[in-house]
Amino acid sequence: MNEGSSDVAAVEQANTRFYLAFETLDLARMELVWSHGEHVKCVHPGWPILVGWDAVRSSWATIFENTAEMRFTLSDVRASACGDLAWVTCTENIFSEVHGRLAVTSVLATNLFERGPEGWRLVHHHASHILAAAPERDSPNN
Amino acid sequence: MNEGSSDVAAVEQANTRFYLAFETLDLARMELVWSHGEHVKCVHPGWPILVGWDAVRSSWATIFENTAEMRFTLSDVRASACGDLAWVTCTENIFSEVHGRLAVTSVLATNLFERGPEGWRLVHHHASHILAAAPERDSPNN
Numbered sequence: 001m002n003e004g005s006s007d008v009a010a011v012e013q014a015n016t017r018f019y020l021a022f023e024t025l026d027l028a029r030m031e032l033v034w035s036h037g038e039h040v041k042c043v044h045p046g047w048p049i050l051v052g053w054d055a056v057r058s059s060w061a062t063i064f065e066n067t068a069e070m071r072f073t074l075s076d077v078r079a080s081a082c083g084d085l086a087w088v089t090c091t092e093n094i095f096s097e098v099h100g101r102l103a104v105t106s107v108l109a110t111n112l113f114e115r116g117p118e119g120w121r122l123v124h125h126h127a128s129h130i131l132a133a134a135p136e137r138d139s140p141n142n
Numbered sequence: 143m144n145e146g147s148s149d150v151a152a153v154e155q156a157n158t159r160f161y162l163a164f165e166t167l168d169l170a171r172m173e174l175v176w177s178h179g180e181h182v183k184c185v186h187p188g189w190p191i192l193v194g195w196d197a198v199r200s201s202w203a204t205i206f207e208n209t210a211e212m213r214f215t216l217s218d219v220r221a222s223a224c225g226d227l228a229w230v231t232c233t234e235n236i237f238s239e240v241h242g243r244l245a246v247t248s249v250l251a252t253n254l255f256e257r258g259p260e261g262w263r264l265v266h267h268h269a270s271h272i273l274a275a276a277p278e279r280d281s282p283n284n
Binding site: 039041043045046047048049051076078080082083084085087089091110114124129131 | 254
C-alpha cells in the first residue's frame with residue numbers, strides 16, 4: 001500500500017462527513033459527500049444494489065423522508081488509501097427512529113472513496129447487518 | 143477513473159478465480175487468491191468483520207470444513223480499477239450444501255483487489271444477503 005498518513009486522515013474525515021450528512025437527514029449535504037457518476041453504487045442493509053448516482057440519490061431521498069432521527073456512533077474505523085482510491089471499514093452503532101419505532105442496531109459498512117478535484121468523494125457504500133448466527137456459512141471462529 | 147480496459151479485464155479474472163477457489167473448497171487455492179497482509183478484511187454474510195490474513199484464512203478453513211458443495215453463478219459483475227486498487231460488485235447466486243442442507247440463495251458482494259508483484263490479490267470481501275424488506279431503512283425504490 002503506497003498510502004500516506006495524510007491521505008488516510010483525509011479519507012477518515014470524508015467518512016465522518018458521510019455519517020454527519022446522514023444524521024442531518026439533509027439531501028443537499030449528502031449530495032456533497034458523494035461522487036455523482038454512473039459508477040457510483042450503494043447497498044443499504046438488505047436492499048438490492050443501487051447503481052448510478054440517480055438511483056443512489058433517490059434512495060437517500062426516500063430514507064430521509066421516512067426517518068425522524070438517526071444517530072451514529074462509529075467503532076472499529078479502519079481506512080486505507082492507495083493512490084486516488086481509498087476504502088474504509090467501520091461498525092455503525094445506530095440509534096434511529098423510523099415511523100415512530102426506536103431502534104438500536106449495529107451495521108457493518110464498507111465505504112469506498114475516490115479522489116477528484118473536490119477531494120475524496122464516496123463512490124460505494126455497502127452496509128449489512130451483523131446476525132447472531134450466519135445463515136448458510138458456519139459460525140465465526142473469532 | 144484512470145482505468146484501462148485491460149486492468150478491468152484482469153480484475154474480473156481475479157474475481158472469477160476467487161469464486162472458482164471457493165467452489166473447489168481448497169484452502170491452498172484460496173490462499174493464492176488473497177493478499178496475506180494485516181490490512182486484509184472479510185465480512186461473510188451476517189458475520190462480524192474479520193481483520194488480518196490469519197483470521198480471514200481461518201474463516202475459510204472453517205467454511206470449507208463445514209461445506210459439502212458450493213456452486214456460484216455470478217450476475218451483475220461490475221469492475222472498476224483505479225491505479226493499483228480495484229473494486230468489483232456482483233451478485234452471487236449460490237447453490238450450497240452445508241450439514242446436509244441444500245440451499246439456493248442470492249448474496250451481494252463487494253470485492254476489493256490490490257495489485258502487487260503477483261498480480262491482483264483480494265484484500266477485502268464483503269458479502270451480505272438481500273432481504274425481502276429492509277429492516278430499519280425503508281423499502282427500496284427501484
